[in-house]
Amino acid sequence: MVKSTRFIGYIGIVLLVVGLAGWAMQLAGGLFTTTGMTDIFLWGLVIAMFAFMVGFGAGAQLVASAIYLFGKDELKPLARTAAAVGLACVAAAGVAILADLGAIRNILAMIVGLNLRSPLAWDMLALTAFIVVSVVQLVMIARDARSTKVWVILAGLCAVVLQIVEGLLFSMQSAHAWWATPIMPIDFLVVAFVSGSALMLLIACVKGAPQTAVAWLGRLCAWAIAVHLVLALCDLGLVALENSPVSGGVLAAIGTQLPLYLCELLLPAAAMVILFAMGRSGKASWGLWASILAIIGIFCHRLMLLYPAYNAPSLYLQLGGATTGPYPVSTGRYLDWDQTFALATNYVPAFPEWLAALLPIGVAIIGTFVLLWLMGKMAPAKGGMAADAGAAEGARGSEAAES
Amino acid sequence: MRYAMAIDLGRCIGCRTCAVVCKDFNAQPQGIWWNRVFTSGTPEYDVAVKVNDQLRMEFVPISCQHCTDAPCETACPTQATYTDKDTGTVLVDYDRCIGCRMCASACPYGVRQYNWGAPAKMVGLDGSVYRYGWPHEYRDGDHLVYTPERPEGVMEKCTFCAQLTSQGQDPACCTACPGNARIFGDMDDADSPIRRYLEGKETYTLGEEYRTEPNVYYIAAHGVSQVNLLSTGAEGEEANHG
Structure with missing residues (x-):
């Protein structure tokens, strides 16, 4: 177990270093030469990674909070890990946003000139609130304090708020029909449950957690996927039924990315079927495969957040009382592609973007190790409540991080 | 005071002078266009479309609409x-x-244009770089809203030529338009050129479904007066020749 944990730690360090190199390339060369984004396709892989990671963060926290809320004492060691993973992933998501900024030198304006009407400002506040409450929660868990349950539930509420705000960040942009639906904030929350439970299921299966834990996580993940798929299909139905030029553009953009869209739907669906079939047996191999399928599916879902939004024109002109067609936008890529104006651009992440996208994953892995190690250090002396499995889990984390 | 612009599409000849003058006067870097002109209904420039069984070709210049309820302003976190x-x-x-x-x-x-990297200079085929545009930075109070040397990684867009309008002059696109299709002025002043021009004319704004309350008003092109080629069988002949 220690060997495999050490191996994951090494992977985390490699991802962190490679990701930092990718970010450095972007800072040095500018986003023009180091990304495939345009003035039409404004956010790329790193923002998809942000939405991906924040889902794991909030979701892992929701798993931890659910364990405490429903008094599942036998799963508390898992909750300890989940809480640490939650904080690490949310911090990683914050790093992803920073890595995507074009003028990070002006970042102080986010403090001295914060626009409280901006969903991105709400996002920063929600992210900060989550991090603060989560840190207190981890200290409480590590010290096995009496108020632990209160803080774990508070952190869960912060995770709910965080995911709703993330959803609002997109759904409040009426310029993009793919985002501007009331379903978006709810689905962000549900996707957090999918992501968090899938990630914790993966960890539980790898670490050889008890069958009861695997089964419980499997059920949570399966139901979350079921709700998510219903919402995703409702989203598609709303667009299809709108029958407007804008919605037609969204459907066409989905069509151009059909394999990705099918992966978004079918992989989690397959995971859901496996998990429902697994039932209470808690077979680790089934849980492992299902969690991997669900995680890949959610990654596709996060990429598909962008394509149908940016590659569907928002402005259609009228002539003689009839809608004539969409209006082109300057791509900002004249010399690059010999294409000054276009309706859509075929976004393919550039090599430095792929590297930079690994940074949040590295931060999440190393962050989790460091947090578990710190929690192990903060554990009260043995003999009391701390002698429970939770402390043992912390000690394992500590051992792994040290090794 | 509320600055606004009227664009009379009946006077627009689609010459794109406004787009070029805008780019030149505001020293827009390579690949950046604050103002663009396309033919309604096609992603190509200068192509007619069939509307109500008539061939129509209407040029529509679009730049920042300077919305009263600007979604960009709400979205900006800083x-x-x-x-x-x-x-x-x-x-x-x-x-x-x-x-x-x-x-x-x-x-x-x-209409927003991003400096994805260090803004590239305009380079001629012989590799020579030429300077163009208003040479001084312009600040609205403490705000740096124009500089010929754009900082890397920031967003830019039409300012109604703030460096000119602050001196009581019209934006460059209005002055340069050979068809006088662009009229600028203060909508709060009943005697301003724009108010006088718009009097009695029917206007519309773009993207009304987004409820942004634009301050750029369009006057639709005049009605179709020429012979309907499509109804005389010319379309069929054209197709046969094609």
Whole structure:
């Protein structure tokens, strides 16, 4: 177990270093030469990674909070890990946003000139609130304090708020029909449950957690996927039924990315079927495969957040009382592609973007190790409540991080 | 005071002078266009479309609509995008922009242009670089809203030529338009050129479904007066020749 944990730690360090190199390339060369984004396709892989990671963060926290809320004492060691993973992933998501900024030198304006009407400002506040409450929660868990349950539930509420705000960040942009639906904030929350439970299921299966834990996580993940798929299909139905030029553009953009869209739907669906079939047996191999399928599916879902939004024109002109067609936008890529104006651009992440996208994953892995190690250090002396499995889990984390 | 612009599509000849003058006067870097002109209904320039069984070709110039309820201003987390209280013009402070691109993402008109890297100079075929544009930076109070040397990674867009309008002059696109299709002025002043021009004319604004309350008003092109070629069988002949 220690060997495999050490191996994951090494992977985390490699991802962190490679990701930092990718970010450095972007800072040095500018986003023009180091990304495939345009003035039409404004956010790329790193923002998809942000939405991906924040889902794991909030979701892992929701798993931890659910364990405490429903008094599942036998799963508390898992909750300890989940809480640490939650904080690490949310911090990683914050790093992803920073890595995507074009003028990070002006970042102080986010403090001295914060626009409280901006969903991105709400996002920063929600992210900060989550991090603060989560840190207190981890200290409480590590010290096995009496108020632990209160803080774990508070952190869960912060995770709910965080995911709703993330959803609002997109759904409040009426310029993009793919985002501007009331379903978006709810689905962000549900996707957090999918992501968090899938990630914790993966960890539980790898670490050889008890069958009861695997089964419980499997059920949570399966139901979350079921709700998510219903919402995703409702989203598609709303667009299809709108029958407007804008919605037609969204459907066409989905069509151009059909394999990705099918992966978004079918992989989690397959995971859901496996998990429902697994039932209470808690077979680790089934849980492992299902969690991997669900995680890949959610990654596709996060990429598909962008394509149908940016590659569907928002402005259609009228002539003689009839809608004539969409209006082109300057791509900002004249010399690059010999294409000054276009309706859509075929976004393919550039090599430095792929590297930079690994940074949040590295931060999440190393962050989790460091947090578990710190929690192990903060554990009260043995003999009391701390002698429970939770402390043992912390000690394992500590051992792994040290090794 | 509320600055606004009227664009009379019946007077627009689609010469794109406004787009070129705008780019030149405001020293827009390579690949950046604050103002663009396309034919309604086609992604190509200068192509007719069939509307109500008639061939129609209407040029529509589009730049920042300087919306009263600007979604870009709401979206901007740092107040880098703001509305100048004195004129109602929506501006971007380059010193406050963090380059998150929320504003461009929120804009339904696609008029915001991003400096993806260090802005590239305009280079001739012989490799020579030429300088162009208003040579001095312009500040609205403390806000840096124009500089010929753009900072890397910030958003930019039409300012209604703030460096000119602050001196009582019209934006460059209005002055340069050979068809006098662009009329600028103060909508709060009943005697302003724009108010006088718009009197009795039917106007519309773009993207009304987004409820942004634009301050750029369009006057639709005149009705179709020429012979309907499509109804005389010319379309069929054209197809046969094709």
